[in-house]
Amino acid sequence: MNILVLGGAGYIGSHAVYQLIDKGENVVVIDNLETGHVEAIHPNASFYQGDIRDIKFLRDVFDKESIDGVMHFAANSLVGESMEKPLKYFDNNVYGTQVLLQAMTEHSVNRIVFSSTAATYGEPESIPLTEVMQTKPSNTYGETKLTMEKLMKWTEQAYGIKYVSLRYFNVAGARESGEIGEDHRPETHLVPIILQTALGQRSHISIFGDDYDTADGTCIRDYVHVEDLIQAHIQAMNHLKDGGQSNIFNLGSSQGFSVKEMIDAARNVTGKDIPAKIGKRRQGDPSTLIASSDKAKQVLGWRPSRTSITQIMEDAWSWHSARPNGYQEG
Ligand code: UDP
Numbered sequence: 001m002n003i004l005v006l007g008g009a010g011y012i013g014s015h016a017v018y019q020l021i022d023k024g025e026n027v028v029v030i031d032n033l034e035t036g037h038v039e040a041i042h043p044n045a046s047f048y049q050g051d052i053r054d055i056k057f058l059r060d061v062f063d064k065e066s067i068d069g070v071m072h073f074a075a076n077s078l079v080g081e082s083m084e085k086p087l088k089y090f091d092n093n094v095y096g097t098q099v100l101l102q103a104m105t106e107h108s109v110n111r112i113v114f115s116s117t118a119a120t121y122g123e124p125e126s127i128p129l130t131e132v133m134q135t136k137p138s139n140t141y142g143e144t145k146l147t148m149e150k151l152m153k154w155t156e157q158a159y160g161i162k163y164v165s166l167r168y169f170n171v172a173g174a175r176e177s178g179e180i181g182e183d184h185r186p187e188t189h190l191v192p193i194i195l196q197t198a199l200g201q202r203s204h205i206s207i208f209g210d211d212y213d214t215a216d217g218t219c220i221r222d223y224v225h226v227e228d229l230i231q232a233h234i235q236a237m238n239h240l241k242d243g244g245q246s247n248i249f250n251l252g253s254s255q256g257f258s259v260k261e262m263i264d265a266a267r268n269v270t271g272k273d274i275p276a277k278i279g280k281r282r283q284g285d286p287s288t289l290i291a292s293s294d295k296a297k298q299v300l301g302w303r304p305s306r307t308s309i310t311q312i313m314e315d316a317w318s319w320h321s322a323r324p325n326g327y328q329e330g
Contacts, residue, residue: 002026002066003237004109006052006100007073008045009036011171011182012115012226016071017042018175019230028065030058031074037327040180052096058103069111069237070104072097075144078188079119079284082141093144097151105159111240112152113233116165118222118250118289120146127256128292131167131248138284149248162246164236169222169252169291171229173312174319181319183326191223191313194263195320198272205274207259209281212288218259220288222252225306225315235300247299252291253307262309269313270321 003020007013008029013036020027027045030052041047046065050057052074075093076082082089097114104112119142120135137143152163172191174181182192197205210217232251239247257265260276267274296302306312 001068001237001241002028004028004030004061004065004067004070005045005073006030006070007036007075008047009033009038009040010073011184012229013071013073014040014042014180015175015226016073016230016233017045018180019227019234021045023234028061028067030061035076035184037183039327052100053092055099055103058099059106062103062107062109067107067109069113069240070100070109071233071237072100072112072114075115077117077141079139079141080188082139082144086140089140089144090147094147094151097148101151101155101161104161105155110159110161111237112161113164113166113236113240114148114152116145116149116167116248117142118167118169118252118291120149120167123286124289127288128254128290129250130292131250131295152246156246162240162244164240164246165248166229166232166236167248167250168229169224169250169289171226172223173225173227173306173315175227176315176318178318178322181323181326182316190221190259190262191316192320194266194274195270195317197274198266198270198317199320199324201324203275205263205276206279207263207276208279208285210278211281214258214287216258216260219285220256220258220290222254222256222290223262223309223312224251224253224304225312228304228306231304232296232300232302235302239300249296249300250291250293251296251302252293253304254291254293255307256288256290257309265309265313266317269310269317
């Protein structure tokens with residue numbers, strides 16, 4: 001298949017490109033390099049630099065390449081920034097997807113697998129979260145992803161574009177070979193921040209509150225290995241290719257770890273001290289988020305195999321310790 005990967009220079013998109021190429025697929029990458037890294041793009045992928053909001057650019061790529069399916073990772077994803085700049089998020093995430101669907105319709109490309117998020121649920125009704133639970137996002141980022149899902153739903157009815165939306169929980173880890181990994185600027189995610197502290201790039205990690213209603217008082221999240229996550233995307237694309245219906249799936253490991261447990265796991269893996277200080281709660285953080293991924297397992301046959309937190313931390317550490325300055329080192 002010829003797969004178009006939007007956002008193929010980003011953390012998750014670059015892992016998709018590598019796995020697709022491992023599986024013998026032809027991959028075309030689009031990225032505007034606003035947050036992505038050109039060094040993260042697989043050398044065997046065809047790369048077009050441009051913005052998905054630019055219909056002429058998209059038409060040009062679809063004209064040149066014969067695309068069988070799209071994987072869409074090109075979105076802004078910082079919760080805090082989304083609250084300060086909601087229009088930026090609606091423009092890039094929602095309008096960008098609208099333009100993409102327009103170009104797909106014009107070129108009769110009728111399969112898309114796309115990144116959604118657990119942030120579509122907001123404060124959970126109960127744990128674990130299943131796909132039938134209410135969606136009440138508590139931030140703009142989650143609202144834009146939910147709106148993108150709705151765009152897909154109505155576009156399917158009108159034009160027959162089939163979609164699979166994958167609601168990610170906390171994605172972490174890196175490709176085992178250590179060629180690619182997580183490099184966000186600014187970095188806001190827990191695992192890279194812990195490992196930057198292990199490298200001595202930060203004096204300490206600040207734990208955002210230890211007065212939550214959890215065993216050790218710190219927030220519990222469901223960490224899923226990026227390679228397992230991408231495997232689900234490939235299975236979702238195959239599901240659509242085989243005539244499967246549009247659908248929405250959670251992707252998590254169905255197990256929760258607290259912030260303190262994550263820091264302890266990193267201390268064990270790295271052998272470093274990793275100083276931690278208790279700070280204030282971060283606004284909008286639910287105390288516990290754990291996925292039920294039974295639906296993805298049943299319908300897609302997803303079998304995550306890197307669920308141990310030690311393995312997730314080891315793979316993330318391979319990347320961070322080999323490339324302490326991320327892609328900047330060249
Ligand atoms: N967290 C923390 N200190 C940090 C960054 C994150 O205590 O410097 C906590 C955060 O409050 C949350 C968990 O780690 O409970 C995971 O946060 P992250 O931003 O990685 O992902 P999110 O759950 O917000 O998608």
